[in-house]
Amino acid sequence: VHGTVGTLMLLTLHLATSLVSDVLLMVAAVLSMAYLMQDYLLRHKKIGNARLKLPSIHVLDDIGLKVLTTAFVLMVVGIVAGSFLAMNHWGPRWYLDARQLWSVATCLLFAAVLIARLTVGWRGRKAAWVTLIGTTLVITGLLGLNYVTWTKHKDQGIVVSEGNT
Amino acid sequence: MSVGPAQSLDFVCVGINHHRAPVDIRERVAFNDLDHALKSVLRYDHVQEAAILSTCNRVELYAHGDVLHTPHALESFLHEYHRLPRQTLTPHLYQFQGLEALKQLFRVTTSVDSLIVGEPQVLGQVKDAYTRAHEAGGVGPLLTRAFSQAFATAKRVRNETDIGRHAVTVSFAAVELAHKVFGDLKKLTCLLVGAGEMSELAAQHFAHKGAKINVVNRSLEQAHLLAQKYTGEAHSLSDLEVLLQKADVVLTSTAAPHFLVEPALMRRVMRARRHKPIFFVDIAVPRNVDPKISAIDSVYLYNIDDLSGVVAQNVKERLKEAQAAHAIIDEEIALFRARLNEQQVIPLILALKEKGALIAETELGKTLAQLGSGLSVEQQHQIELMARSIVNKLLHEPITELKAEAKDNPAEHLRLIELSKRLFGI
Numbered sequence: 001v002h003g004t005v006g007t008l009m010l011l012t013l014h015l016a017t018s019l020v021s022d023v024l025l026m027v028a029a030v031l032s033m034a035y036l037m038q039d040y041l042l043r044h045k046k047i048g049n050a051r052l053k054l055p056s057i058h059v060l061d062d063i064g065l066k067v068l069t070t071a072f073v074l075m076v077v078g079i080v081a082g083s084f085l086a087m088n089h090w091g092p093r094w095y096l097d098a099r100q101l102w103s104v105a106t107c108l109l110f111a112a113v114l115i116a117r118l119t120v121g122w123r124g125r126k127a128a129w130v131t132l133i134g135t136t137l138v139i140t141g142l143l144g145l146n147y148v149t150w151t152k153h154k155d156q157g158i159v160v161s162e163g164n165t
Numbered sequence: 166m167s168v169g170p171a172q173s174l175d176f177v178c179v180g181i182n183h184h185r186a187p188v189d190i191r192e193r194v195a196f197n198d199l200d201h202a203l204k205s206v207l208r209y210d211h212v213q214e215a216a217i218l219s220t221c222n223r224v225e226l227y228a229h230g231d232v233l234h235t236p237h238a239l240e241s242f243l244h245e246y247h248r249l250p251r252q253t254l255t256p257h258l259y260q261f262q263g264l265e266a267l268k269q270l271f272r273v274t275t276s277v278d279s280l281i282v283g284e285p286q287v288l289g290q291v292k293d294a295y296t297r298a299h300e301a302g303g304v305g306p307l308l309t310r311a312f313s314q315a316f317a318t319a320k321r322v323r324n325e326t327d328i329g330r331h332a333v334t335v336s337f338a339a340v341e342l343a344h345k346v347f348g349d350l351k352k353l354t355c356l357l358v359g360a361g362e363m364s365e366l367a368a369q370h371f372a373h374k375g376a377k378i379n380v381v382n383r384s385l386e387q388a389h390l391l392a393q394k395y396t397g398e399a400h401s402l403s404d405l406e407v408l409l410q411k412a413d414v415v416l417t418s419t420a421a422p423h424f425l426v427e428p429a430l431m432r433r434v435m436r437a438r439r440h441k442p443i444f445f446v447d448i449a450v451p452r453n454v455d456p457k458i459s460a461i462d463s464v465y466l467y468n469i470d471d472l473s474g475v476v477a478q479n480v481k482e483r484l485k486e487a488q489a490a491h492a493i494i495d496e497e498i499a500l501f502r503a504r505l506n507e508q509q510v511i512p513l514i515l516a517l518k519e520k521g522a523l524i525a526e527t528e529l530g531k532t533l534a535q536l537g538s539g540l541s542v543e544q545q546h547q548i549e550l551m552a553r554s555i556v557n558k559l560l561h562e563p564i565t566e567l568k569a570e571a572k573d574n575p576a577e578h579l580r581l582i583e584l585s586k587r588l589f590g591i
Binding site for chain 2: 038041042043045047054055056057058059061120121122123124125126
């Protein structure tokens with residue numbers, strides 16, 4: 001990427017928010033798994049012999065929602081910042097990038113989850129499963145799309161120069 | 166300095182408990198006036214120190230006294246104090262001597278010998294027994310050491326094992342499960358539907374944790390009466406749906422012959438409460454809550470058999486943990502024994518050092534007197550140093566060996582003490 005200091009800042013923002021968002025999504029996935037496990041144990045009355053001391057259903061759900069919301073906000077910021085970068089540097093067909101499209105799709109999925117949770121109080125097992133599926137998609141995208149040819153998200157050298165290019 | 170014969174532990178326990186004696190025997194030996202009893206037992210021969218533990222499951226006497234005569238004295242005391250014919254208790258009584266008596270004290274204090282293994286009350290009862298004995302003047306150095314190590318052992322068992330962690334009553338099991346759903350119980354709303362004995366007991370536990378208790382009953386009057394107890398709201402059964410929307414924990418125990426809570430009702434309720442988790446404890450027989458509702462997301466339902474199952478699992482778990490507790494008890498007994506042995510060897514070591522010092526001083530006196538004033542102060546000082554260091558070097562090996570043997574080879578160390586006394590003429 002060749003660009004000005006402004007571009008560099010945009011790039012930094014894009015990378016930082018995306019990275020933190022991905023980490024938080026992994027935390028959300030772990031919390032969802034813990035939720036599903038605790039729910040399973042309670043439902044199947046296998047409480048007594050559980051050596052594992054999991055947090056309560058309420059806590060797992062509550063923290064899970066907060067983590068997911070934060071991750072989502074950062075993800076949106078990352079995507080917007082990335083879009084500006086792409087628009088400036090990748091020419092007229094900037095949006096035709098595998099990773100970019102993938103991110104937007106998963107982002108929409110999380111948007112749907114969060115809207116359902118915040119409006120009608122959708123939660124519980126289904127919410128946990130969808131969160132788990134969503135995060136799995138994101139992580140697959142992160143790892144898998146490097147092997148796809150139609151992405152410009154690789155071999156990106158960064159060259160910063162002052163003034164016009 | 167004279168050193169008495171080395172002795173083993175003069176500690177004795179005589180008692181009766183729920184394992185060996187039915188309640189109609191136990192109630193006859195229970196003590197009402199502990200102070201009076203302590204003062205009486207301390208008047209017996211061969212009883213130098215004594216403590217009495219008297220609970221509904223056991224009566225045990227712990228005493229400092231020689232292992233040959235004290236058990237008999239304690240047995241006589243039990244019969245005479247309670248005015249029982251001779252030998253009435255004998256088939257039910259057990260006796261422990263020396264380290265075995267100490268082990269019994271540790272077992273009782275750590276609750277591995279309790280009717281409900283791991284129950285926390287017995288530690289308080291033993292502490293109480295010790296305090297009362299102390300007040301009555303029955304406690305000397307041996308009982309102090311024995312009891313304080315028993316308390317330390319109980320603390321270790323509580324910290325290092327899960328012996329008392331899981332609920333072993335149905336009502337406590339309900340509270341424990343609610344913790345797994347909600348975490349903090351302080352801000353919960355608990356709904357008591359009908360009032361059976363067990364659900365009321367559970368409601369009390371929840372109230373104790375700070376939860377708000379609302380009451381629903383077929384008769385509003387009855388509901389009001391109950392609600393007053395917990396300063397909650399009282400409602401009639403027709404308000405059930407609205408109340409379910411607000412409740413977190415629902416305890417049902419009505420005599421209704423049909424289900425009060427069914428899937429259709431519960432789906433409406435869950436929508437209204439925005440799918441917030443709800444926990445049902447159905448203690449009624451026949452059941453008040455349709456088991457099908459547990460298929461609904463965020464609805465958790467436990468009936469009386471489920472709770473009993475949890476309790477049975479927990480009891481098993483406690484018995485497993487009791488094995489770990491036994492290992493800790495054995496460790497602590499070994500520690501006590503090592504300290505005891507060390508203490509037995511200390512008088513001998515002191516005597517050895519004293520004898521050595523005496524010999525050195527005597528010989529120095531003689532030598533310095535003979536050499537007279539021909540020596541400088543510095544030379545006199547050097548001679549004194551030499552005399553003392555010969556004695557110390559000579560004694561160093563035996564003393565180290567005695568200490569090590571006391572710690573590592575308790576079985577042999579009494580013999581070694583006797584032998585050392587003969588060798589060194591003490």
